[in-house]
Amino acid sequence: EARAAIEQWTGPATTTDGVRVKLLANVGDAESARAAAAAPVEGVGLFRTELCFLDRRDEPSVDEQAALYADALRPFAADGRPVVVRTLDAGSDKPIAFATLDEEENPALGVRGLRLAEHNPALLERQLDGIAAAARETGAETWVMAPMVATVAEAAGFAAQVRERGLRAGVMIEVPSAAILAERLLAEVDFLSIGTNDLTQYVMAADRLASDLAHLTDPWQPAVLQLVAATAAAGRAAGKPVGVCGEAAADPLLAVALIGMGITSLSMAPAAVRPVGAQLSAVSFAACEEAARVAMGAADPAAGRQAVRDVVTARR
Numbered sequence: 001e002a003r004a005a006i007e008q009w010t011g012p013a014t015t016t017d018g019v020r021v022k023l024l025a026n027v028g029d030a031e032s033a034r035a036a037a038a039a040p041v042e043g044v045g046l047f048r049t050e051l052c053f054l055d056r057r058d059e060p061s062v063d064e065q066a067a068l069y070a071d072a073l074r075p076f077a078a079d080g081r082p083v084v085v086r087t088l089d090a091g092s093d094k095p096i097a098f099a100t101l102d103e104e105e106n107p108a109l110g111v112r113g114l115r116l117a118e119h120n121p122a123l124l125e126r127q128l129d130g131i132a133a134a135a136r137e138t139g140a141e142t143w144v145m146a147p148m149v150a151t152v153a154e155a156a157g158f159a160a161q162v163r164e165r166g167l168r169a170g171v172m173i174e175v176p177s178a179a180i181l182a183e184r185l186l187a188e189v190d191f192l193s194i195g196t197n198d199l200t201q202y203v204m205a206a207d208r209l210a211s212d213l214a215h216l217t218d219p220w221q222p223a224v225l226q227l228v229a230a231t232a233a234a235g236r237a238a239g240k241p242v243g244v245c246g247e248a249a250a251d252p253l254l255a256v257a258l259i260g261m262g263i264t265s266l267s268m269a270p271a272a273v274r275p276v277g278a279q280l281s282a283v284s285f286a287a288c289e290e291a292a293r294v295a296m297g298a299a300d301p302a303a304g305r306q307a308v309r310d311v312v313t314a315r316r
């Protein structure tokens, strides 16, 4: 019965008491964007542009970048669905030959994401030119966000560069400092998107690639959830969208808790959309709020999962 509900779910996601939840897709190139456009999603919440360049030795020209981005925007531009494009998140677990510095002692804490732009400002300028050209050419509603933002000054500088080109600007919340400063970041940008994969890594001081640390790199960790909730509350106070685009958004039970915290959109691999949508459509917003409370108050991830499962089952 549950499986049938998932397979038949066509969206949009609405709780039993009528609260709309935006479900979005994570994509990495034109091909995955075309596949995602067929899923019941309202747009793209994370276009990981660095995945277009994993095998490139040299930086593509602005024109070549524009063509690549346009191919990814087009399937969503066709019916007016917005796309959040993330600027290069090169470095650490995603080395890009033409962008990443070599020889860092500790790349996860090194020059990665937006930090590369301070090192090489023209690289970001050219990428933003390519994104803006693709947005113009396709007519796609294009939002642009930066990864690995740690300070208010970084957010303000990035937002100015994006708005100069007529696009909406946001930053990812992946570093604890950014979550702590969410209210001040929101004064500088139009939206926030929480990258729970990296936020968990940095909150828990546990390498996201270390399988021995899986119990720590778990977005159900109450410390992570409290920072997510604080960020969502800041968004609500500012009247600006705060989404989640890490793996946490693809977990149907955790999705219930995230919506209860006031998260406004969930972006995930297209395969996760139906299970998450079906789960959210089976609960009330009050149950989501209760799920948020018990998940944050749990002793550990396992207890949190069980407590949310109990809430969801009781409120069915």
Ligand code: PEP
Pocket (backbone or CB within 6 Å): 046, 048, 089, 174, 194, 195, 196, 197, 198, 199, 245, 246, 247
């Ligand atoms: C994240 O860190 O949660 C995220 C969405 O970005 P990535 O997984 O690409 O680092």
Ligand code: MG
Pocket (backbone or CB within 6 Å): 147, 174, 195, 197, 198
């Ligand atoms: Mg990340």
